[in-house]
Amino acid sequence: MADIKREIERKYESDDSGLPDLTRVPGVAAVLDKGVVHLDATYHDTADERLAASAVTLRRRTGGSDAGWHLKLPVAPGVRDEIRAPLSDTLPAELTALVRSRVRDGELLPLVRLRSDREVRHLVDTDGRLLAEVSVDTVHAERLTGSGGTAQWTEIEVELADDADPAFLDKVDKRLRKAGVRPAPAASKLARALTETAPGGQARAHGPRAPRKPATAGDHVLAYVRAQRDALVALDPAVRQDTPDSVHRMRVATRRLRSTFRSYRALLDREVTDPIGTDLKWLAGELGRDRDQEVLAERLRSALDDLPAPLVSGPVADRLTAWSGTAHHTAHGRLTGVLDSRRYLTLLDTLDAVLADPPLREKAGAAPGKPLAKAVRKDFDRLAGLVGRALGLPPGEDRDTALHEARKKTKRTRYAAEAAAPALGTPAKDLVKSMKSLQSLLGDHQDSVMARRTLRELSAVAHAAGDSAFTYGVLYAREERRAELAENALPEAWETITEDTAL
Numbered sequence: 078m079a080d081i082k083r084e085i086e087r088k089y090e091s092d093d094s095g096l097p098d099l100t101r102v103p104g105v106a107a108v109l110d111k112g113v114v115h116l117d118a119t120y121h122d123t124a125d126e127r128l129a130a131s132a133v134t135l136r137r138r139t140g141g142s143d144a145g146w147h148l149k150l151p152v153a154p155g156v157r158d159e160i161r162a163p164l165s166d167t168l169p170a171e172l173t174a175l176v177r178s179r180v181r182d183g184e185l186l187p188l189v190r191l192r193s194d195r196e197v198r199h200l201v202d203t204d205g206r207l208l209a210e211v212s213v214d215t216v217h218a219e220r221l222t223g224s225g226g227t228a229q230w231t232e233i234e235v236e237l238a239d240d241a242d243p244a245f246l247d248k249v250d251k252r253l254r255k256a257g258v259r260p261a262p263a264a265s266k267l268a269r270a271l272t273e274t275a276p277g278g279q280a281r282a283h284g285p286r287a288p289r290k291p292a293t294a295g296d297h298v299l300a301y302v303r304a305q306r307d308a309l310v311a312l313d314p315a316v317r318q319d320t321p322d323s324v325h326r327m328r329v330a331t332r333r334l335r336s337t338f339r340s341y342r343a344l345l346d347r348e349v350t351d352p353i354g355t356d357l358k359w360l361a362g363e364l365g366r367d368r369d370q371e372v373l374a375e376r377l378r379s380a381l382d383d384l385p386a387p388l389v390s391g392p393v394a395d396r397l398t399a400w401s402g403t404a405h406h407t408a409h410g411r412l413t414g415v416l417d418s419r420r421y422l423t424l425l426d427t428l429d430a431v432l433a434d435p436p437l438r439e440k441a442g443a444a445p446g447k448p449l450a451k452a453v454r455k456d457f458d459r460l461a462g463l464v465g466r467a468l469g470l471p472p473g474e475d476r477d478t479a480l481h482e483a484r485k486k487t488k489r490t491r492y493a494a495e496a497a498a499p500a501l502g503t504p505a506k507d508l509v510k511s512m513k514s515l516q517s518l519l520g521d522h523q524d525s526v527m528a529r530r531t532l533r534e535l536s537a538v539a540h541a542a543g544d545s546a547f548t549y550g551v552l553y554a555r556e557e558r559r560a561e562l563a564e565n566a567l568p569e570a571w572e573t574i575t576e577d578t579a580l
Contacts, residue, residue: 081318082159084149086236087246088261089253091213096198096233097256099211102248104202108211111197116140118191120267121168123183124222131179131310134267135172139164141195148172150314154264155246174417178313181422189270190219200249207238208245218270228273232261291499294448295441298341299432301496305330305337306428313416316364319409324371328364331357333492334428340452340493346436353431356424363415366408369527374401376528380552390545396535445500453497453505454580456490464571472564477526480564484519487512494580504579511574518570522563525556532556 099108118138122128128135132151138144146162146169162169168185176185196213211233218228235249263269291297308330315323335357338350377397381389415421435441440448463486467479491512498505536549 080161082161082239083152084157084159084236085155085243085246086234087155087250088264089233089235089258090261091231091233091258094257096211096213097252097258099198099200099249099252102200102252104208104245104248105200106203107201109199109201111199114141114195114197116191116193116195118193119187119221120189120191120270121185122188123180124186124188125183126188126271127179127183128176129267129271132264132268133176133179134265135168135176135185136267137164146172148175149265150175174317175314177417177422178310178425181426187221189267189274190221191266191270192217192219193266208241209238209249210236211249212236214266216266216270218266218274220270220274220276224276226274226276228270230269230273232266233258291445293442294445294500295344295435295437297445297449297500298337298344298441298496299435300499301337302334302428303432305334306425306432309334309428310425317413317416324364324368324412328361328368331361331364332488333495335361336489336492337496340456340489341496343452344438344441344448346438349431349436353424353427356420356427360415360421360424363412366411370401370408372524373527373531376524377531377552380528380555381548384548384551388548388551390547391539392544393539393548396539396544400535445497449497449500449505450580453490453493453501453508456486456493457508457578457580460486460490461575464567468568468571472561476564477522477560480519480567481523481526484516484523487516487519491516501580508578508580511577515570515574518563518566522560525560525563528556529553529560 099105116138117140118136120134120136122135134147134149136147138147143161145164148160148162149157150160151157160172160175162172173180173185194215198211200208200211202208213231213233215231216229220226233253235246235253237243237246261269263272289296291300309327312323312327312330316327335354338345338354338357342350374397378394378401381393381397460483463479463483467476467483470476470479491509494501494505494508494512498509532549532553536546536553539549540546
């Protein structure tokens with residue numbers, strides 16, 4: 078079973094002078110020599126180095142206290158999540174699954190071997206508590222494919238101790254820089270090894286590339302598409318691990334992509350993007366099976382917690398927990414299968430192809446102002462029609478449906494404005510804020526509709542089991558009131574939005 082460790086570290090160049098006196102770092106009471114460790118790691122990647130291009134590393138390492146398989150996923154500069162699996166002769170299935178969104182049909186091969194002699198020191202405070210581990214690594218790198226090039230260097234690595242204050246690394250950094258030590262030229266040992274052992278000097282770029290500044294209307298739309306594609310790929314491992322909020326974020330990225338293809342049809346060829354939109358709708362639906370369940374469960378638990386004790390009759394909390402737990406387990410198992418499916422992996426390939434060879438129409442080459450503003454305004458006008466229709470209906474199922482449609486159009490308008498904001502500036506950013514506010518209002522209404530439906534089902538189950546259904550009725554009435562308040566607030570909220578919209 079794999080486990081996860083948050084790794085926060087910084088790397089520096091090293092020469093023959095070794096480490097400066099680190100007892101002068103504020104907070105450090107002693108520097109403890111922990112001896113030398115011999116490490117031997119083999120890094121796996123595809124032949125075209127797809128993992129390295131995303132700053133992801135997958136290795137099998139022996140030596141030290143954590144021998145085994147290690148997968149490192151980037152979180153932020155200098156911060157990675159290290160997912161570990163026991164030492165074995167073959168790639169662990171639980172780790173290969175976590176890189177599938179990046180590897181897809183590619184074969185993982187041993188590309189580089191790094192052997193390191195690591196001199197370890199612990200920085201501790203007056204209580205003997207570990208603040209950071211500092212190591213001086215003498216590294217020998219050997220490429221295992223192609224020409225079999227080699228390289229050797231020495232570097233200093235400072236890794237923050239578990240639960241220590243990240244600001245402590247700034248204090249160590251200040252001391253090292255004052256002593257003439259400079260940051261390492263590469264973000265990781267692997268990145269440096271791949272560069273310095275590349276055959277014929279043909280090193281690939283490692284880590285995310287800085288995006289080109291958008292110039293045309295098409296550039297701005299593609300930049301937004303690229304950001305959402307990257308989010309899908311990056312969130313895939315978190316969804317597989319059932320990380321909180323990951324399903325929601327992945328679903329949002331999926332919806333943003335689909336909305337962008339629909340909103341900017343004047344700039345992108347529909348014959349290419351419409352089929353992609355169909356697959357994105359499918360993926361959003363599969364993600365929604367888990368996410369909708371999660372939202373409902375949180376809402377109902379919170380509502381139950383808010384009830385005075387005399388209004389809680391029967392094992393309501395236990396029944397709610399059983400309902401949400403069983404449904405979540407089933408939904409997550411299904412979702413993992415979706416992420417392994419041919420349809421999903423082909424969708425990722427197709428998005429890559431769209432970005433590599435964009436299906437741009439003639440208008441996409443124009444300056445961004447007019448085309449982007451026109452697309453956003455078109456979505457906003459359609460939203461206005463939906464809101465007006467909903468407000469004209471009496472309370473009931475038809476109005477609930479109309480408000481739900483307005484909510485979906487609100488999201489589309491918001492995403493269109495997000496894509497245009499870098500080009501259109503303040504008016505688009507203001508519209509994004511307005512759409513977020515409206516989306517929240519309409520979302521609360523729709524959540525109430527779904528909560529009442531679930532409460533009716535749970536009430537029927539409780540009644541059939543001989544339990545009291547009283548509390549479900551109380552919760553239902555409160556949800557009905559929440560929906561009424563949202564409907565009453567909508568006219569004024571919409572009037573404010575229309576008055577403030579400058580696009």
